[in-house]
Amino acid sequence: METINTINARRSIRKFQDKIIPNEVIEKILELSTKAPSGKNRQPWRFVILQDTAKDDLVTLMTNVSKNHKEKGLPIGSLEISINSLNEAPLVILVFNAFSNSEKDYNHHRLLTDTQSIGASIQTMILTAQDLGLGSVWICDIFYSHQEICSWLNREDELIAAVAMGYANQSPYPRPRKSWREVTDWLK
Numbered sequence: 114m115e116t117i118n119t120i121n122a123r124r125s126i127r128k129f130q131d132k133i134i135p136n137e138v139i140e141k142i143l144e145l146s147t148k149a150p151s152g153k154n155r156q157p158w159r160f161v162i163l164q165d166t167a168k169d170d171l172v173t174l175m176t177n178v179s180k181n182h183k184e185k186g187l188p189i190g191s192l193e194i195s196i197n198s199l200n201e202a203p204l205v206i207l208v209f210n211a212f213s214n215s216e217k218d219y220n221h222h223r224l225l226t227d228t229q230s231i232g233a234s235i236q237t238m239i240l241t242a243q244d245l246g247l248g249s250v251w252i253c254d255i256f257y258s259h260q261e262i263c264s265w266l267n268r269e270d271e272l273i274a275a276v277a278m279g280y281a282n283q284s285p286y287p288r289p290r291k292s293w294r295e296v297t298d299w300l301k
Protein backbone atom coordinates (compact mmCIF):
# COMPACT_ATOMS: atom_id res chain seq x y z
CA MET A 114 0.00 0.00 0.00
CA GLU A 115 2.82 2.41 0.79
CA THR A 116 4.19 2.18 -2.73
CA ILE A 117 0.73 2.77 -4.20
CA ASN A 118 0.21 5.79 -1.93
CA THR A 119 3.58 7.20 -2.98
CA ILE A 120 2.79 6.76 -6.67
CA ASN A 121 -0.61 8.42 -6.23
CA ALA A 122 0.73 11.32 -4.17
CA ARG A 123 3.66 12.23 -6.44
CA ARG A 124 3.44 15.41 -8.51
CA SER A 125 6.04 17.35 -10.41
CA ILE A 126 7.17 20.04 -7.96
CA ARG A 127 8.65 23.29 -9.29
CA LYS A 128 8.71 25.44 -6.16
CA PHE A 129 10.85 24.49 -3.18
CA GLN A 130 11.38 25.60 0.41
CA ASP A 131 14.70 27.13 1.37
CA LYS A 132 15.56 24.07 3.46
CA ILE A 133 18.69 21.91 3.42
CA ILE A 134 18.36 18.23 2.52
CA PRO A 135 20.47 16.10 4.91
CA ASN A 136 23.27 14.18 3.17
CA GLU A 137 21.92 10.86 4.54
CA VAL A 138 18.64 11.51 2.71
CA ILE A 139 20.47 12.26 -0.56
CA GLU A 140 22.59 9.12 -0.13
CA LYS A 141 19.49 6.98 0.50
CA ILE A 142 17.83 8.36 -2.66
CA LEU A 143 20.95 7.54 -4.72
CA GLU A 144 21.27 4.09 -3.17
CA LEU A 145 17.65 3.23 -4.03
CA SER A 146 17.98 4.73 -7.54
CA THR A 147 20.65 2.13 -8.25
CA LYS A 148 18.23 -0.68 -7.28
CA ALA A 149 16.24 -0.11 -10.47
CA PRO A 150 16.25 -2.96 -12.96
CA SER A 151 18.48 -2.53 -16.01
CA GLY A 152 18.92 -4.34 -19.30
CA LYS A 153 21.62 -7.06 -18.84
CA ASN A 154 22.17 -5.46 -15.44
CA ARG A 155 24.40 -2.93 -17.21
CA GLN A 156 23.42 -0.14 -14.77
CA PRO A 157 24.13 2.55 -17.36
CA TRP A 158 23.12 5.41 -15.05
CA ARG A 159 25.67 7.89 -13.73
CA PHE A 160 24.73 10.72 -11.39
CA VAL A 161 26.24 14.14 -10.76
CA ILE A 162 25.03 15.97 -7.66
CA LEU A 163 24.92 19.75 -7.84
CA GLN A 164 24.39 21.96 -4.82
CA ASP A 165 25.23 25.51 -3.80
CA THR A 166 27.71 27.23 -6.16
CA ALA A 167 27.83 24.28 -8.57
CA LYS A 168 24.05 24.39 -8.94
CA ASP A 169 24.10 28.17 -9.36
CA ASP A 170 26.70 27.73 -12.12
CA LEU A 171 24.34 25.34 -13.94
CA VAL A 172 21.53 27.90 -13.71
CA THR A 173 23.80 30.69 -15.03
CA LEU A 174 24.99 28.49 -17.89
CA MET A 175 21.43 27.56 -18.87
CA THR A 176 20.21 31.15 -18.53
CA ASN A 177 22.94 32.25 -20.97
CA VAL A 178 21.90 29.54 -23.43
CA SER A 179 18.27 30.63 -23.10
CA LYS A 180 19.17 34.30 -23.74
CA ASN A 181 21.24 33.25 -26.73
CA HIS A 182 18.34 31.27 -28.20
CA LYS A 183 15.95 34.17 -27.68
CA GLU A 184 18.30 36.66 -29.33
CA LYS A 185 18.49 34.37 -32.34
CA GLY A 186 14.71 33.96 -32.41
CA LEU A 187 15.00 30.22 -31.70
CA PRO A 188 12.17 28.49 -29.82
CA ILE A 189 12.81 27.76 -26.13
CA GLY A 190 9.60 25.90 -25.18
CA SER A 191 9.39 25.46 -21.42
CA LEU A 192 13.11 26.18 -20.87
CA GLU A 193 12.54 29.27 -18.71
CA ILE A 194 10.11 27.38 -16.44
CA SER A 195 12.66 24.58 -16.09
CA ILE A 196 15.50 27.00 -15.32
CA ASN A 197 13.30 28.55 -12.66
CA SER A 198 12.71 25.10 -11.08
CA LEU A 199 16.46 24.39 -11.12
CA ASN A 200 17.08 27.80 -9.55
CA GLU A 201 14.53 27.16 -6.80
CA ALA A 202 15.73 23.66 -5.93
CA PRO A 203 18.47 23.15 -3.32
CA LEU A 204 19.59 19.99 -5.12
CA VAL A 205 19.93 19.01 -8.77
CA ILE A 206 20.88 15.53 -9.92
CA LEU A 207 22.19 15.26 -13.48
CA VAL A 208 21.79 11.81 -15.00
CA PHE A 209 24.10 10.46 -17.69
CA ASN A 210 24.34 7.38 -19.90
CA ALA A 211 27.80 5.90 -19.26
CA PHE A 212 27.97 3.93 -22.51
CA SER A 213 26.23 5.65 -25.42
CA ASN A 214 29.16 7.93 -26.35
CA SER A 215 31.98 5.47 -25.80
CA GLU A 216 30.99 1.83 -26.32
CA LYS A 217 31.97 0.14 -29.59
CA ASP A 218 29.03 -1.14 -31.70
CA TYR A 219 26.54 0.87 -29.66
CA ASN A 220 23.40 0.37 -31.70
CA HIS A 221 19.83 1.63 -31.57
CA HIS A 222 18.61 -1.33 -29.48
CA ARG A 223 21.31 -0.73 -26.89
CA LEU A 224 20.36 2.93 -26.77
CA LEU A 225 16.69 2.02 -26.26
CA THR A 226 17.56 -0.54 -23.58
CA ASP A 227 19.97 1.69 -21.66
CA THR A 228 17.60 4.65 -21.87
CA GLN A 229 14.78 2.53 -20.41
CA SER A 230 17.10 1.41 -17.61
CA ILE A 231 18.03 5.02 -16.85
CA GLY A 232 14.33 6.01 -16.93
CA ALA A 233 13.64 3.25 -14.41
CA SER A 234 16.35 4.61 -12.10
CA ILE A 235 14.99 8.17 -12.41
CA GLN A 236 11.47 6.97 -11.63
CA THR A 237 12.83 5.07 -8.61
CA MET A 238 14.67 8.24 -7.60
CA ILE A 239 11.61 10.50 -7.71
CA LEU A 240 9.39 7.96 -5.94
CA THR A 241 12.00 7.49 -3.21
CA ALA A 242 12.22 11.28 -2.87
CA GLN A 243 8.43 11.44 -2.55
CA ASP A 244 8.49 8.69 0.09
CA LEU A 245 11.14 10.58 2.08
CA GLY A 246 9.05 13.78 2.07
CA LEU A 247 10.75 15.53 -0.85
CA GLY A 248 9.33 16.92 -4.07
CA SER A 249 11.02 16.76 -7.44
CA VAL A 250 10.67 17.45 -11.12
CA TRP A 251 12.22 15.44 -13.95
CA ILE A 252 13.73 17.87 -16.48
CA CYS A 253 14.70 17.21 -20.09
CA ASP A 254 14.98 20.90 -21.02
CA ILE A 255 18.66 20.47 -20.15
CA PHE A 256 18.97 19.20 -23.74
CA TYR A 257 19.06 22.85 -24.86
CA SER A 258 22.43 23.09 -23.06
CA HIS A 259 23.75 19.53 -23.24
CA GLN A 260 27.01 20.47 -24.98
CA GLU A 261 27.68 23.39 -22.63
CA ILE A 262 26.92 21.24 -19.55
CA CYS A 263 29.17 18.35 -20.68
CA SER A 264 32.06 20.73 -21.49
CA TRP A 265 31.62 22.53 -18.18
CA LEU A 266 31.76 19.22 -16.26
CA ASN A 267 34.35 17.76 -18.63
CA ARG A 268 32.22 14.63 -19.11
CA GLU A 269 32.28 12.40 -22.15
CA ASP A 270 29.12 10.44 -21.33
CA GLU A 271 25.73 11.48 -22.62
CA LEU A 272 23.43 13.74 -20.60
CA ILE A 273 19.97 12.19 -20.28
CA ALA A 274 18.05 14.27 -17.74
CA ALA A 275 18.15 16.45 -14.66
CA VAL A 276 16.08 16.06 -11.52
CA ALA A 277 15.46 19.17 -9.42
CA MET A 278 14.69 18.22 -5.82
CA GLY A 279 13.84 19.77 -2.49
CA TYR A 280 11.11 20.15 0.12
CA ALA A 281 7.97 21.14 -1.77
CA ASN A 282 6.61 24.65 -1.46
CA GLN A 283 3.46 23.93 -3.47
CA SER A 284 0.79 21.19 -3.64
CA PRO A 285 -0.34 21.02 -7.26
CA TYR A 286 -3.52 19.29 -8.31
CA PRO A 287 -2.92 16.08 -10.26
CA ARG A 288 -2.25 16.62 -13.97
CA PRO A 289 -4.82 14.89 -16.19
CA ARG A 290 -4.19 11.36 -17.40
CA LYS A 291 -5.67 9.32 -20.20
CA SER A 292 -7.52 6.40 -18.68
CA TRP A 293 -5.70 3.08 -18.82
CA ARG A 294 -8.51 1.84 -21.10
CA GLU A 295 -7.67 4.52 -23.63
CA VAL A 296 -4.03 3.50 -23.82
CA THR A 297 -4.43 -0.29 -23.61
CA ASP A 298 -5.33 -3.03 -26.07
CA TRP A 299 -6.29 -6.05 -23.98
CA LEU A 300 -6.23 -9.18 -26.12
CA LYS A 301 -7.51 -12.61 -25.12
Ligand SMILES: Cc1cc2nc3c(=O)[nH]c(=O)nc-3n(C[C@H](O)[C@H](O)[C@H](O)COP(=O)(O)O)c2cc1C
Pocket residue numbers: 123124125126127191194195198250251252253254255287288
Ligand atom coordinates in the same frame (compact mmCIF):
# COMPACT_ATOMS: atom_id res chain seq x y z
C1 LIG B 1 11.03 12.50 -19.60
C2 LIG B 1 10.42 13.69 -18.91
C3 LIG B 1 10.87 14.96 -19.19
C4 LIG B 1 10.35 16.07 -18.53
N1 LIG B 1 10.88 17.31 -18.77
C5 LIG B 1 10.41 18.37 -18.08
C6 LIG B 1 11.03 19.64 -18.24
O1 LIG B 1 12.00 19.81 -18.97
N2 LIG B 1 10.52 20.68 -17.51
C7 LIG B 1 9.47 20.52 -16.65
O2 LIG B 1 9.08 21.51 -16.00
N3 LIG B 1 8.87 19.33 -16.49
C8 LIG B 1 9.31 18.25 -17.16
N4 LIG B 1 8.75 17.01 -16.96
C9 LIG B 1 7.63 16.87 -16.01
C10 LIG B 1 6.30 16.72 -16.79
O3 LIG B 1 5.91 17.96 -17.28
C11 LIG B 1 5.22 16.12 -15.84
O4 LIG B 1 5.65 14.86 -15.40
C12 LIG B 1 3.86 15.97 -16.51
O5 LIG B 1 3.35 17.24 -16.87
C13 LIG B 1 2.85 15.29 -15.59
O6 LIG B 1 2.74 15.97 -14.36
P1 LIG B 1 3.04 15.23 -12.97
O7 LIG B 1 4.48 14.79 -12.98
O8 LIG B 1 2.80 16.27 -11.89
O9 LIG B 1 2.12 14.06 -12.86
C14 LIG B 1 9.28 15.89 -17.59
C15 LIG B 1 8.83 14.60 -17.31
C16 LIG B 1 9.41 13.50 -17.94
C17 LIG B 1 8.94 12.10 -17.57
